[in-house]
Amino acid sequence: MLGNQEVAEALLEKFGDQVFDFEEPYGLLTLSTNRGEIISLLEFLRDHKTYQVMFLTDLTGIHYPDAQDKEFMVVYHLHSFIHNFRIRVKVSIAEADIHIPTATGLFACANWMERETYDFYGILFDGHPNLTRILNIEEMDYFPMRKEYALEDATREDKIDALFGR
Amino acid sequence: MADIELLPHNVPSKTELPELVEELTTLNLGPTHPATHGVFQNILKMDGEKIVSGEQTIGYIHRAFEKIAERRPFYQITTLTDRMNYCSSPINNLGWHMTVEKLLGVEIPKRAQYIRVIMMELARITDHLICNSILGVDTGAFTGFLYVMQKREEVYEIYEEVCGARLTTNMGRLGGMERDLSSTAIRKIHEFIKSFPPVLRELEKLLNRNRIFMDRTINVGPISLERALSYGFTGPNLRAAGLDYDVRVMNPYSSYEDFDFIIPVGQNGDTYDRYMVRNEEMWQSLKIVEQAVNNLPEGPYYADAPEYYLPPKQEVYQNMEALIYHFKIVMGEIDAPIGEVYHAVEGGNGELGFYLISDGGRAPYRLHFRRPSFIYYQAYPEMCKGSTLSDAILTMSSLNVIAGELDA
Numbered sequence: 001m002l003g004n005q006e007v008a009e010a011l012l013e014k015f016g017d018q019v020f021d022f023e024e025p026y027g028l029l030t031l032s033t034n035r036g037e038i039i040s041l042l043e044f045l046r047d048h049k050t051y052q053v054m055f056l057t058d059l060t061g062i063h064y065p066d067a068q069d070k071e072f073m074v075v076y077h078l079h080s081f082i083h084n085f086r087i088r089v090k091v092s093i094a095e096a097d098i099h100i101p102t103a104t105g106l107f108a109c110a111n112w113m114e115r116e117t118y119d120f121y122g123i124l125f126d127g128h129p130n131l132t133r134i135l136n137i138e139e140m141d142y143f144p145m146r147k148e149y150a151l152e153d154a155t156r157e158d159k160i161d162a163l164f165g166r
Numbered sequence: 167m168a169d170i171e172l173l174p175h176n177v178p179s180k181t182e183l184p185e186l187v188e189e190l191t192t193l194n195l196g197p198t199h200p201a202t203h204g205v206f207q208n209i210l211k212m213d214g215e216k217i218v219s220g221e222q223t224i225g226y227i228h229r230a231f232e233k234i235a236e237r238r239p240f241y242q243i244t245t246l247t248d249r250m251n252y253c254s255s256p257i258n259n260l261g262w263h264m265t266v267e268k269l270l271g272v273e274i275p276k277r278a279q280y281i282r283v284i285m286m287e288l289a290r291i292t293d294h295l296i297c298n299s300i301l302g303v304d305t306g307a308f309t310g311f312l313y314v315m316q317k318r319e320e321v322y323e324i325y326e327e328v329c330g331a332r333l334t335t336n337m338g339r340l341g342g343m344e345r346d347l348s349s350t351a352i353r354k355i356h357e358f359i360k361s362f363p364p365v366l367r368e369l370e371k372l373l374n375r376n377r378i379f380m381d382r383t384i385n386v387g388p389i390s391l392e393r394a395l396s397y398g399f400t401g402p403n404l405r406a407a408g409l410d411y412d413v414r415v416m417n418p419y420s421s422y423e424d425f426d427f428i429i430p431v432g433q434n435g436d437t438y439d440r441y442m443v444r445n446e447e448m449w450q451s452l453k454i455v456e457q458a459v460n461n462l463p464e465g466p467y468y469a470d471a472p473e474y475y476l477p478p479k480q481e482v483y484q485n486m487e488a489l490i491y492h493f494k495i496v497m498g499e500i501d502a503p504i505g506e507v508y509h510a511v512e513g514g515n516g517e518l519g520f521y522l523i524s525d526g527g528r529a530p531y532r533l534h535f536r537r538p539s540f541i542y543y544q545a546y547p548e549m550c551k552g553s554t555l556s557d558a559i560l561t562m563s564s565l566n567v568i569a570g571e572l573d574a
Contacts, residue, residue, distance in 0.1 A: 025506045026268060055395060058508075058519055060534040077508060077521070077536075081409065084416050088508065109398030112544045120232075135225035135573060144233060151237045 002083035004029040007051060014044060021090075030088040038076075038091050039101050045078060045087070046106060053080040053087060056103065059113040061121040065147045071095040072123055076103070093123070102128040120145035190218055193555070197226050201559045203300060204569030208546070208558075215554045220547035224540075228573040235533040239498025240266050241340055243533070248334035250537060251571040253296050254289035254514035256325070259337045261511035264419055265520040266340050269507045272471045276463040278342040279421040284355065284458045285328060285337060286420070286511075287451040291362070292318045293514030294402070294444040294451075297566040301441055302373055304563050305382045310372045317365050320358050327351035341475035342468025355459050359452065366448060374445070380438065387549045387561025388436035397545040400538050401516025403565060406443045407435030413512040424461075425454045437564040444566075473500055498528050515539050515566055539571040 011019050021032040033041050045053035058077040070092035078087050093100055102125040103110040114125045115134040122143035196207035205226040211218040231246045247258035260282045299311040322332040327350050329337040373379045394407040410429045414422045430446035432439030468475050472491050481488035504526040510519040519536030550558035
């Protein structure tokens, strides 16, 4: 079975200091990379002769409003069926320059997942064939999963968070 | 002839007939068409009866579960998961519980794990039963559908025994099950194990070797394994294309490693293979249920995790600690540890994943559902390209796209 250590070393050797923040939360190899390297990293993992991490399980976004110049994060979950090996890759991007290259060239399923991420966070995937809203209405003029949009009406006074355990 | 006066509309036009122009027809399939079995729209470009291209519009029942989840205590998110794949809600519920238990590091007793397996496999049977019998309806065999619905009803009665609800089950609790299997539930499960095989065999007799059914489904809506992987297929649809990937076997959870079952695979990835894979999976699920209910271990049905699992009511009235825990749990005042978890279970349609980020608060910082239907439905235009409209309907129903799971 393929170990986290082995893949981490191979990635360090190939990408050097472009891959960083290695972690293993609950045994899942997690690492970060830069926007410029993400596509070549995904391609390296997919086309690697022995690893064959060829399945994009999930792609999603996260909003960290307090992180300076790293307000948004795109998270890729990949899976190698041959070795039953999962890996999580994270890319942080700044709100001022909210662009990231698309993975649709590597995985057909990235299409809708990227549209969903755009729909909820406004992250722009450069080179995407059809980057439009997917679940929300087209006329919507904001990105609802961003943290600044409270779920409930902020003007209501009868719903005090402390009383509702939030 | 000359004497007969032609009525104005029978007088041949003096002008020349317009030249025939070939053009494509745009057809709106959905959003509320009975044949789509759910609220989604397909805008198809048709050349006569052949589909040239298609584009889906989804999101008609989007309910912003991921956003709502960011404001809810963990136990209240279970009710959101019910409403994703509503054909097999116990799998969603229990998958969510397992995700949180992984974050909290709670060890679940064997008995609770076995009860969960029984419920999840019964849910898989109902899920596949609907998909396969609806496929029969779409090919013109209505009787089979009504017949097997009786069996689904029996499974729903078992749900009622176990959790009190039928469709949106809210089954299980963080740390175990909300109550033990009652003797009635066990009796009903045994009855189901006995009475289901003849019914399923009859459905097989109706469809499996039926000339009309085979003509309608073989080589309809095929997808190659390579494309299926690229499109992120999982579950029966991927297995029909020829890869034996099953989360239950590859990453066993909830004691699936204790059970003896096989993973059926298809070859062509067409509608018939998807039907056959689901059909065989029902037999395998029944086998798992039988093993689990016969080897049900003794012991507690919930973990020793007083911070997360509601204490018994008797305790709450007599014991101060239990009262405090009861209050804190109900009010959602339990802080979860900081962590990042991805947990996947084999849902009715494939890998159902929960990506949970906790910042140490009472609600998730971010929760993302990896919904199999959402991911593989994007392959639909490619699969029905060049086929007729009636075949496209069959392709869609054999994919078993569930609108609730698609839109979340």
